[in-house]
Amino acid sequence: MNEYIQRFSVRQRIEHFTVMVLFLMLGLTGFAQKFFDAPWAVWTITMIGGIDRVRWLHRAAGITFTVFAIFHISIGLFMVLTRRSRPSMIASRKDFLDAITQLRYYLRISDKPASFDRFDYRQKFEYWGMVLGGMLMIATGFMLLYPVIVTRFLPGQFIPVARVAHSNEGLLAFLIVIIWHVFNAHLSPEAFPFDPSIFTGKVTREYMEKEHPLEYARIMGQTEEKQEAQTHEVP
Amino acid sequence: MSRKLFQYLAVLVGLMIVTGVHAAPAAPDPPSNDDCLKCHGKPEATAKLADGEAMSIYVDSDSFAHSVHGGKLACTNCHTNITALPHPPRQFKDRRAMSLAYYESCKQCHFAEYTRLLDGVHYAALEKGKEKAPTCVDCHGSHAMGHPARPRMHISETCAKCHTGVGAAYAKSAHAAGLAKGNPDVPVCTDCHRAHDNSNPMTTASHLRISDLCAHCHTNEKLMAKYGISTDVLTTYLSDFHGLTASFYRSEGLKPAQLTATCTDCHGVHDITWVKGPGSGVIKANLLLRCQHCHKGAGPNFSSAWMGHYEPSLRHAPLVYLAKLFYMFFIPFVVGGLVIQILLHLWRMVVNI
Numbered sequence: 001m002n003e004y005i006q007r008f009s010v011r012q013r014i015e016h017f018t019v020m021v022l023f024l025m026l027g028l029t030g031f032a033q034k035f036f037d038a039p040w041a042v043w044t045i046t047m048i049g050g051i052d053r054v055r056w057l058h059r060a061a062g063i064t065f066t067v068f069a070i071f072h073i074s075i076g077l078f079m080v081l082t083r084r085s086r087p088s089m090i091a092s093r094k095d096f097l098d099a100i101t102q103l104r105y106y107l108r109i110s111d112k113p114a115s116f117d118r119f120d121y122r123q124k125f126e127y128w129g130m131v132l133g134g135m136l137m138i139a140t141g142f143m144l145l146y147p148v149i150v151t152r153f154l155p156g157q158f159i160p161v162a163r164v165a166h167s168n169e170g171l172l173a174f175l176i177v178i179i180w181h182v183f184n185a186h187l188s189p190e191a192f193p194f195d196p197s198i199f200t201g202k203v204t205r206e207y208m209e210k211e212h213p214l215e216y217a218r219i220m221g222q223t224e225e226k227q228e229a230q231t232h233e234v235p
Numbered sequence: 236m237s238r239k240l241f242q243y244l245a246v247l248v249g250l251m252i253v254t255g256v257h258a259a260p261a262a263p264d265p266p267s268n269d270d271c272l273k274c275h276g277k278p279e280a281t282a283k284l285a286d287g288e289a290m291s292i293y294v295d296s297d298s299f300a301h302s303v304h305g306g307k308l309a310c311t312n313c314h315t316n317i318t319a320l321p322h323p324p325r326q327f328k329d330r331r332a333m334s335l336a337y338y339e340s341c342k343q344c345h346f347a348e349y350t351r352l353l354d355g356v357h358y359a360a361l362e363k364g365k366e367k368a369p370t371c372v373d374c375h376g377s378h379a380m381g382h383p384a385r386p387r388m389h390i391s392e393t394c395a396k397c398h399t400g401v402g403a404a405y406a407k408s409a410h411a412a413g414l415a416k417g418n419p420d421v422p423v424c425t426d427c428h429r430a431h432d433n434s435n436p437m438t439t440a441s442h443l444r445i446s447d448l449c450a451h452c453h454t455n456e457k458l459m460a461k462y463g464i465s466t467d468v469l470t471t472y473l474s475d476f477h478g479l480t481a482s483f484y485r486s487e488g489l490k491p492a493q494l495t496a497t498c499t500d501c502h503g504v505h506d507i508t509w510v511k512g513p514g515s516g517v518i519k520a521n522l523l524l525r526c527q528h529c530h531k532g533a534g535p536n537f538s539s540a541w542m543g544h545y546e547p548s549l550r551h552a553p554l555v556y557l558a559k560l561f562y563m564f565f566i567p568f569v570v571g572g573l574v575i576q577i578l579l580h581l582w583r584m585v586v587n588i
Contacts, residue, residue, distance in 0.1 A: 036479050042486070051483035052491060106579035108586065122576070147540055148533045156539030160547070160555045163476075168562035172569060180573045188577075189584055 004202040005219065015072060016198045022065045027174050029058035034167050062141045069134055088118040088215075091128065095121040117214040126180060133173050140166040265311040266320045272296055275310075286329045298379040313340040331366050338370035345371075351431035369397065383430075388414050390423040398424075404505040409512075420458055442494055443485040446472060449498045471544040472498070501525045 008016075032041040032054055048054050079085035098114035098121045105113040114120075119127070143150045143162035151159065185195045190211070197203045208216040274280055276296055281289040299305055311317050314337075327333040342349035352358050352371075360368035374393050375383055384390055391414065395402025405411050405424070413421035427448045434441060450469040452458055459466050472478035480495040499507075501522070508515045515521065522538040530537060545551035547559060 033479070036482070045483060046487070050487045050489055051480055103579075106583045108583070148530050148537060151536040151540060152534045154536065156536045156541075157552055157554050159540035160542055160552060161558045164555055164558040164562070168559075168566065172562070172566050175566065175570050176573065179570060179577070183577050188580070 003205055005205060005208050005216075006201055007197055007203045007208075008201040010201070011075075013198060013201050015068065018068055019065070022061050022068070023173075023177065025061045026058060026065065027170070029054045029061065030167075030170050031174070033058070034170070059141075059145060062138070062145075065134070066138050066142075069131075069138060073131075086118075089124060089127055091121075091124050095124055115213045116211065117218075118212055120211070122180075122184065126176065126184075129176060130173070133169055136169050137166060137173070140169070265309070265318055268296070268310050270320055271310045271317075282324070284327050284329055284333075288330060290330055290333075294378050302378060302380045303382060304380060312343075313337070315340065315343075334370060334372055335361075335366065338372060341371045348431050354432040354434075355429075356433050356435050386417070387419065387423060390425055394424040394428075401505050404503075408503075408505060408507045409509045410507060420452070420461070422452065439484075439490055439494065442497060443481055445497045445499050446478065446481065465544060467546065468544045471542070471546065475542075496529060500528070 028044065029048070032044040032048075033051075035041045036045075045051055045054050048057065076085075076089075080087045094117075098116065101110070101112070101114040102121070104110040140162040143154075143159060144166060147159045150162075185191055185198075186193060197207075205216075208219075272294065275292055275294045278291075278293050280292045282292045284290050294310075316322075325333075327336065339349075348371075357368050357370075361370065373396075381389070383393070391402065391405060391411065395405070410421040410423075414423060428436065446469060453464065454466050454469050456466050473482060477496040481497055484491045484495065502510070510518065512518075519538065522541070523533065523535060526533050526538050526541075542552045542555065547553075547555035549556055
């Protein structure tokens with residue numbers, strides 16, 4: 001039996017890589033504008049070649065991000081609705097209970113940690129934070145890009161509100177990625193120094209047994225029945 | 236060595252004295268003011284110019300005596316080419332040619348102002364052959380010259396002699412209204428444009444400096460408190476989109492594809508009025524027109540996207556204030572939660588070992 005299990009499809013790996021690059025680019029060009037007073041921001045803007053170019057890059061990256069977001073959500077919906085894939089990212093009652101079980105485990109009230117399916121509650125939290133936050137960023141970003149059109153339908157004050165929301169939501173996303181994602185994918189003792197699965201698509205059998213036992217059991221069940229690896233998963 | 240040098244110098248000085256005495260017999264005293272007034276003190280005195288004009292050459296000795304130079308300068312201090320009387324008739328094409336022939340006299344004493352003038356737009360025009368470009372006497376006058384800034388209103392009147400359109404616009408402004416009342420706080424032309432080295436105000440670089448000009452007074456708390464005007468105007472401008480853009484355009488020194496709005500684009504250049512007055516270009520009813528100048532097709536809601544130099548509060552832009560407040564709690568809440576989760580996770584792992 002193969003020691004590795006396919007966890008992420010090629011499409012998912014490409015999506016992650018693209019979003020990672022876009023996120024870094026949006027963060028760099030965005031925070032340079034948010035913290036325009038700071039010496040590093042002035043330096044960055046000068047290095048890139050001026051505020052106009054920084055804004056152009058930010059907008060170009062934002063529009064690309066929007067295209068990828070639409071693509072991602074459409075394909076996810078399509079896969080789930082046509083039953084090509086299980087809705088494994090949908091938050092459920094179990095995630096809520098898992099969080100409580102895990103908290104009890106952390107606090108040593110119980111000795112049994114929660115056992116997870118394909119995605120645990122922390123991954124779902126990060127994913128939905130990304131999707132909802134991303135949608136807010138897209139909406140407010142377009143409001144800031146087209147204030148003349150937006151104010152034909154909405155009160156003018158929504159533009160500075162969009163600026164506050166875009167700026168702060170961006171900061172929140174950045175902090176979550178820096179603290180949460182980098183911890184989970186790099187610094188946590190389980191992953192240290194680097195969990196390459198999102199780039200290679202593969203995880204070890206051992207990892208699956210430990211981190212995603214419910215999914216592992218399901219795959220193994222299927223494998224025995226069908227001798228086939230697994231269905232595609234979304235997203 | 237020093238002795239040799241002394242000898243050399245002594246010979247040199249001796250030679251200078253000897254040759255000087257022989258070469259130039261003692262120059263006669265230049266004509267006195269009274270000598271000049273024998274002819275130029277007659278009100279009917281005229282001289283014929285090449286263009287046929289019979290120009291008055293009368294000098295009112297009384298008004299000269301009361302001028303800033305009265306009692307200090309002699310006629311020949313400025314009219315340096317008149318060394319003996321009667322002087323040969325001077326030939327000028329026209330009245331302007333005569334003025335232009337004399338303006339360099341001023342630099343004998345006012346050299347600093349003269350060199351500043353050389354850096355200004357007026358001199359640049361003169362250099363290109365535009366004879367109408369003003370020189371010293373066009374602004375300061377000649378024989379009856381008073382203090383240029385007494386009364387202060389004199390300055391704006393002086394510029395308005397040529398800049399009539401601007402002068403009329405300025406006359407309608409809040410600043411001119413203060414000036415008319417003798418208020419020393421308000422700016423006159425030269426406070427923004429400078430007196431001698433006026434730079435071209437229509438360049439990109441000038442446009443980007445405008446916020447500095449206005450801020451010079453409008454961030455002065457003591458001055459603005461007198462009129463109940465907020466001193467946050469600069470910081471609220473600079474932290475918003477337009478001001479931020481302008482700051483970077485300025486530090487980059489590149490020529491931007493499109494200029495961004497600065498103080499004067501909304502408040503007007505010369506006809507700046509009290510913002511709360513009914514005729515103000517920036518009160519809600521009129522502001523949209525200013526926005527539309529750049530933001531083509533902006534609808535009636537658009538102008539309230541600008542928070543009017545107010546920091547958001549429950550009274551001004553409450554939605555913006557609430558959004559800020561929300562994130563002030565939401566970001567620490569989420570980030571704090573994640574940090575606690577990470578710490579618990581690590582702690583439990585340590586405990587397990």
